[in-house]
Amino acid sequence: MAVNDGFGRHEVLHMAAFLARTVASELAEHPEVKANPEWLALADQAGQSLEALYQAVGAAHLDQDRA
Template sequence: MPEMDDSGRHEVLHMASFLSRAVASELCEHAQVQANPEWKALADSAAESLWALYQAVGGTHLGDDGTISRE
């Protein structure tokens, strides 16, 4: 298993944020996904899971209370 370091955690933090935003804006808002409640629920779940990963990594990486502003 690779050793955990600040650089690796920062990379995971960045990608989780990027992918969460991309899924939310490009997939969750797509007309075909919006028209299908099952797909919408799955896409929303994917975005929420990526955001939860971002929060978990951020809490460890930044050493705060585990809450990071989404802005």
């Protein structure tokens, strides 16, 4: 099991932000996805989940730094 350290959280924050942007720009904007409301909703949900992960990790990171 990985050790929770500042670098690991930073890496998770980076990847969550990167993947959220990629889902939004490359997947949700793809013409095939935009043409299918079900697919678009799923792509949007994936992006929102990644953004929520980013926020949760960031909040935990800030809380730990304040302690």
